Amino acid sequence: MLDLFDGKRRYLIPLFQRPYVWTEERQWAPLWEDIVRQAFLAAGGAREEPPHFIGAVVLNQVRTFGNQVPAHEVIDGQQRLTTFQVLLSAIRDVAEAEGDTDVASELRPYTANKGMMEQPEVERFKLWPTFKDQPAFMAVVSLGSQLAIEAQYPAMYKRKVLQPRDRLVEAYLFFTHALRSYLDDAGVGRTAALHAVFEALRRRLQLVTIELSGNDDPQVIFETLNARGEPLLASDLLRNYVFLRASRNKEDVAGLHKQYWAPFDEEADDPKDAKSKRFWQVQERQGRSLRPRIDLFLQHFLAFKTEQEPNITRLFHDYQRWIREKTPFSSVEAELKEVTRCANAFRRLLRPDPSTRLGTFAVRLRDMDTSTVYPLMLALLTRQELPEAEFEGITTDIESFLIRRMACGRTTKAYNRYFLQLTRDVKALARVDRAAFQRLLLLGGGMSVDWPDDAEFQRALQERPLYLEFRASRIEMLLRALDEALRTAKTENVTINGDLSIEHVMPQQWETNWPLSKVAVAAAGGQAEAEQKRDALVHTLGNLTLLTHELNASVSNGPYVDKQPHITVNSALRLNTYFQNVAEWDEDGIQKRGAVLAALATKLWPKPRDNGRESADSN
Helix, strand or coil: CHHHHCCCCEEECCCCCCCCCCCHHHHHHHHHHHHHHHHHHHHCCCCCCCCEEEEEEEEEEECCCCCCCCEEEEEECHHHHHHHHHHHHHHHHHHHHCCCHHHHHHHHHHHECCCCCCCHHHHCECEECCHHHHHHHHHHHHCCCHHHHHHHCCCEEECCEEECCCHHHHHHHHHHHHHHHHHHHCCCCHHHHHHHHHHHHHHHEEEEEEECCCCCCHHHHHHCCCECCECCCHHHHHHHHHHHHHHHCCCCHHHHHHHHHHHHHHCECCCCCCCCCEHHHCEEEECCEEEEHHHHHHHHHHHHHHCCCCCHHHHHHHHHHHHHHHCCCCCHHHHHHHHHHHHHHHHHHHCCCCCCHHHHHHHHHHHHCCHHHHHHHHHHHCCCCCCHHHHHHHHHHHHHHHHHHHHCCCCCCCHHHHHHHHHHHHHHCCCCCHHHHHHHHHHHHHCCCCCCCHHHHHHHHHHCCHHHHCCHHHHHHHHHHHHHHCCCCCCCCCCCCCCEEEEECCCCCCCCCCCCCHHHHHHHCCHHHHHHHHHHHCCCHHHEEEEEHHHHHHHCCCCHHHHHHHHHHHCCCHHHHHHHHCCCCCHHHHHHHHHHHHHHHHHHCCCECCCCCECCCCC
C-alpha cells in the first residue's frame, strides 16, 4: 500500500466527485481490523502467508509541465485513497507522540511531497480532494498531532448531545484511538506493536492499480465501479457524466461546479443551522422507498423534460440516453442552468411555506403521497408568464381533483401516465391559465380518469367509512383542511404546534357508554340492524375530529356528556366549536355533521362544470 504514495507524486480527485462519505461502521472499522490482523501476522514472521488485498484504484495520468509534481486523476478509488492518507497521518502522529521517531520519519515521505514544485502550498499534498474536503484534509495531514486537530475542530454539543465533526476529522480520530488501543493491548510492547503495524502497511496490504490508456473512456470505467461498500447514487453518476462532458468541451469546470453544483452538496437542510444535514441528501419517502432528495428531483426533472416515466433504477442511463439522442442543450452550462432553475422550483415543494397556497398544496400532496404530480408541477412552476392568481387557482383544481377522487375511492394506478400526459399538454399550450388547465382536467387526458361531481363527492364523505379506508395522515389532512376553511378574517390565526390525533366522537367501542336507544333500534328495524348502522357511521367523516394526544387520551371512550365539555373547553380548533350547542350525539348527529362538513368540502375543493364555470354551490 505504501508504494502507492512512494516518491514525488500527486492524486487529484476531480472536483465534481462526491465528497468523503466513508464511515466507522461500514469502512474504517473493517479496514482497521484488516490492518490489525496483518500486524499480528507480521509480528509473528508469517512469511508464507499471502498479503491481504484491500481493493483497487483506477487512475488516469495528467499532463504536467515544468516543476509541477507528476499527477494522476483518480477515476475510481477516491474514498479509499483519501482514507489511506488519513490513516498514514494518524499513525505518523501517534508514532511521534510515542517517541518512535523511526516510524514517524519513515511515514512522512508517504504523506507529503518534498523538493521543487510550482505551487508548494498545494502540490506538497500527496492527494488533493474536492473543494468541500480540502480544509479538513489539509488540517489532518499537516497539523501533526491529535491535540492540534482537536484544538482546531473542538467537540461541540447541541442539547447535551455531541455533534459529529467533519467526516475526515472523525476518521483521523478513529484511527488514532484505534491505534492507541491496539498498542495498549497488543502484549508485545508498544514499540514492537507499532513496528508491526508499519510492517503490515509496507508488506502485507496490497492494492491493484489500474492506469487508463489514451483509448479508455474514464466515464465508462467510472460507471461500472463503486467505492468500498458505498454504492454510487444516480446523482453521483450523473454529476460525473455532466462534468466530464464539460471538461471535454473545454468549458470552465471549476466555475460551473462552484456556481451550479456546489449548492447540491453544501446547502443545509436547516437554513438557520449550517451544520445540519445537507438538504439535497435528506432521504424522502416516495411510495415504499426512501431516496435522497437529489435523486428524486432528477427523476421528476427527467420526467418533466422527456414526458416519459424514467425507471428509478436506471435513472442515470435514461438521462444519458436523453442527452445523447436529443441534444437538448447547447452547452453543459445551459444544461446546468436549467437543472438549477428546476431544482429551485422543486425545493418549494420539498420545503413548503404553509402561509402560501403553494405551500399548503405541497403539504397536502405529501400527505396524499402523490408524487406523480411533481413533473406537472415543474412544468407549471417554470412557466414564468403564469400569473400568481392563475397558478394558485390551478393548484386548487389539482388538489380538488385528487381529493375528490381519493374520497370517492378512485384508483391511482393510471396517475403516472395521466399526469405525464397533462405535463405534455401544458408544455404544448402557448398560454397557460386556469380556464385552459381546467379544460385539460375535465377532458381526463383521453383516459378513464374522471373528476367526481359534487353529488358523488358529498355522498362519499357522508357515507364511506373513511377512517378504515385511508391512512391516518390522509384523514388528518382532510380534517386540518376543513378546520382552516372554517376560519375567517374575524377569526384569530391560531397555530397548532405538535401532532394531533384522530378522535371518534362516538367511540369505536361504543357498547359500554353509548347504548342504542329504543327509537334508534325501531328506526333501523331491529337490534342487529341498528348495531350495523352505527358501526358503519362511526368511521364516517361526520364522527371524526382532531384533538391533541393528551386531550384524546383524557376523553377516550367516555360518554358524550363527559366528552363534550372537555372538547369545547380545551380545543382551539374551529372544527370542534360545532359541538358547543350539540347536547346529544347519536346517528342523527353524525349524519347532520357529515352533511355540514361535506358541503364545506365541496366549497373548499370545487369542480367546474364542463363549460368551465364552477358548481353552483361552490361559491
